[in-house]
Amino acid sequence: MVNGARLDVRGVSHAFALEKRALRVLEDIDFTAEPGEFVALLGPSGCGKSTLLRLVAGLEPPTEGRLLVDGKEITGTDPSRTVMFQDPTLFPWRTVRGNAQLGPEARGSLAVNAQRIEEALTLVGLAGFAEAYPHQLSGGMAQRASLARALVNEPKVLMLDEPLGKLDSLTRLAMQRELVALWERERFTALLVTHDVEEALLLADRVLVLSDRPARIRADIRVEQPRPRRRDQPSLVALREEILGLLGLAEAA
Amino acid sequence: MSATTLGARIAAPAARAPVWPSGWAAGLAWIGTAALISLWPDADDLGRTWELAALAAGFGGAILVGAVAATLPALAPRLAPLRAAGPWLLVLALALAAWELVTAKLDWLPRPFFAAPQSILEVFTDDYARLGESVGRSLLLVAPGYALGAGAGFLFGVAMGWSRIVGYWAHPVVRLIGPLPATAWLPIAFFAFTSSRGASTFLIALASFFPVTVLTWSGVSAVSKAYYDVARTMGASPWFLVRKVAVPAAMPSVFVGLFMGLGASFSVLVVAEMMGVKAGLGWYMQWAQGWAAYANMYAALLVLALMCSSAVTLLFRLRDHLLSWQKGLVRW
């Protein structure tokens, strides 16, 4: 069963107006994510990955080009396209549960979703911290709370902006596994921003390698290795070398 | 292993708390002051000397009981705040003794301008009805005015912070008129309103309106855009963004405004009661001064101080309750 939506990004360029000149951030980004596909966006920091997610979320219109979900132009935000932001941006005046229920509450469907909120909290391992306030959480717990908040909206497109960046390496491994399991169950279309090549290869069906700012798609790499994957599988190691080469970081063999 | 030792330590009977030296000293000082008041004859014929002495003696006795109780393990934790007040209780006893000496006993300070402690006590025992009524009248005047001004200021501040158009038009006006003390409007207000009560309510409301407006406005303007982005991606309506994002995020700043507005309201209250309204504590003080009844004036001043301080305490309690998420308190 596939719940995800098809996402078309057609010739999208984006620039920010700075004081004197325009800062070009995205240049002619063009790709399609099939329904239920897991796409990783890999690129150096500051190249425009978060900006691309903001455009898909509908928080800003692109300077040029079009974005479509299931063939319909994106004109604004919609809960079917939710983002787990790079900063957890939890509301400090709400408990973990209060934060997780933000989406249903905003849409007036709190009663229907009570069960789902508890499930999401359990899934990210925060059931015991439902009444805690954000200032009482560690960085990793805050990111997990932020993930729960995104999940309760049953997104068709889930955007994850460096979701595991603040986790220690052990929790990170566990969460990567959880993310795949979650995606295999719900089959949303996933856009994962990361700067970790191994993470991209472990999780995604496809890896879009972006250039320095302004970001262009340098390569569109399909990861055929069936799941569950291990980072030392030969095909993944080969892909890793290829991608590091593209990023100009090839290890001397 | 370590769990057992920890358990054993908790189970062990709590030791007696240490003695409370400043408590003993304060208790004895109060009783000494009581002796001074009652045994040393007054220089002049003053009322309520015996009552004052009895009060001081009773207070001293209560402190001594507290000093004994504070060493009992069962009561020690609850009496900890009292312990901290020890030096204050001692100094207050000494101050009362000194005041009593230079006024009632030695008559060094000119009367009636400097009132003896028993004269102020006499005001409370003899004129409590009028004082009580004045407190009631003051509260009935300041409460609606403050509520009106704070409520309007809050709504206006949110509108200014939220809507660019409201902000554009309101900002210069607030900048020009906001810093003006509300009492400057007094002549206009008493002219424009037919009743002095209406005029005073208007002025008190005005006094709290501006600080609440400005601080609500700045609180709402300072809300991080990222919070709005989060809520918007989840389908929040503009109304939801105002109520559930802008307002809660601005609350710490709003409370600063409410606190400043409260002080401004009280200051206008007293002036308004002195100038136009013929009731309330401000009026009582002015009336007392007219009769050279300085003891009454000081008594009213004391009551006013207690009233303002209690109002601020209440406001802070409310803040601590509503903004508990700010503190490092562990609450689950």
Ligand SMILES: Nc1ncnc2c1ncn2[C@@H]1O[C@H](COP(=O)(O)OP(=O)(O)O)[C@@H](O)[C@H]1O
């Ligand atoms: N609202 C904005 N106004 C101006 N510049 C911005 C804005 N948002 C991001 N940028 C700039 O755009 C570039 C890309 O940002 P971002 O998309 O966050 O990069 P990243 O790939 O690290 O997520 C950065 O140089 C950043 O400074």
Ligand SMILES: [Mg+2]
């Ligand atoms: Mg980013």
